[in-house]
Amino acid sequence: MFFSKWWRLKKAGILGINARNLEFVQRLNNRKYYPFVDDKVLTKSLAEGHKIKVPKLYALVETEHDNRKLDKMLKGMSSFVIKPSQGAGGEGILVITHFINERYRTSSGKLLTLNELKYHVSTALSGAYSLGGHPDKVMIEYLIQFDPIFEKVAYQGVPDIRIIVVKGFPVMAMVRLPTQESNGKANLHQGAIGAGVNIQTSITRHGVWHNEIVTHHPDTFNPVEGIEIPFWQECLEIASGAYDMTSLGYLGVDIVLDKDHGPLxxxxxxxxxxxxxxxxxxxxxxxxxxxxxxxDQNLSVNERVAFVLNRSK
Structure with a gap:
């Protein structure tokens, strides 16, 4: 039975983690370029230099001295995201949706005082959420107002689109949908759903939830299949452009659709x-x-995206 399952996966061209590391990550990604993706502050700066739209950075907390002035940084702000610059897997991200009665309300409904926010930022600065536990910086940035196209299949959070790019060619995509279990985060390891996307039509397929195939969202009960994602060509162009920006040949590019600003x-x-x-x-x-x-052809972003959209299925 095991051999039969393994053979079906191999025949389908499924890539395992060892093959991914050897054939894609090690072969296509020069480690000297990893800081371009591991440091979100640097990623944002590079993207802006390449005319790629990103969520606005309101403030950057780099030291405990900065953290003591957090009240001034947040003055007049009622919604924002606190995000460790080198965080992984969505750890340490705090989504603030309202400011009421001198407290900050998170996306899960929890109310936090300013001192509690400062403690969270201090924890992030110490490296609690960073890759390798290194001291970190903390970004305070614009809270995405997600496109209503996903309203019926997202639970208290912002869905995002993951596009796999090989040497500038978008080759596979999915939309990651927050659930109650994932605490509103679009992270599959924490319980979000990943719904496949036909890369040529932008229409969603079935979803995967804890490695199981699902057709409906477990919290909203609405189908995850058949959703046509808007601004699709622009999403693919952003993903393709990330290769030129980083020189990394194997990338996962995460994009959000904001109702006012479009793909970011x-x-x-x-x-x-x-x-x-x-x-x-x-x-x-x-x-x-x-x-x-x-x-091996020296194609532009537009040419790469056009090839992906127009090639025969």
Missing amino acids: LLELNARPGLNIQIANEEGLKDAYEKIHDKL
Whole structure:
């Protein structure tokens, strides 16, 4: 039975974690460029230099001295996101939706005092959420007002779009939908749903939830299939442009759709996970083969995206 399952996965072109590390991460990603994706402050700066839209940075807390002035940084602000610059897996992100009765309300409904916010920021500065536990910086940035297209399939959080890019070619995509279990975060490891996306039509497929196939959101009971994602070509252009921006040949590009600002680059990942294959019922090996003959051609972002959208299925 095990051999039969393994053979079906191999035949489908499914990429395992060891093959991902050897054939994609190590071969296509030069480690000297990792800071471009591991440091969100640097990512944001690079994106702005390449005319790629990102959520606005309101303030940057770099030291405990800065943290003591947090009240001045937040003056007049009732909604924002606190995010460790080098955080991974959504850890340490605090989403503030309202300011009421001298307290900050999180997306989960919890009320925090200013001192509690300062404690959280101090914890992040110490490196509690950063890769390798290194001292970190903390960003305070614009809170995404997500596009209503996802209103019926997102629970108390902001959904995002993950696009896998190989040497500038978008090859696979999914939309990550927050759930009650994930505490409103679009993180599959914390219980969010990943719904596959037909990369040529922008229409969602079924979802994957804890490695199981699902067709409906567990909290809203609405179908995750059949949603046509707006601004799709612009999303693909942002994803493709991330390769030129970072020189990393294998990337996970996370994009959010804001109802006022359209697609915004949220962050990048040089070691993207593999559940996206289950959500799309397609292996990354097969997706790679579809663009292989074009990899050595010096194509622009527009040319790469046009090839992906117009190639035969």
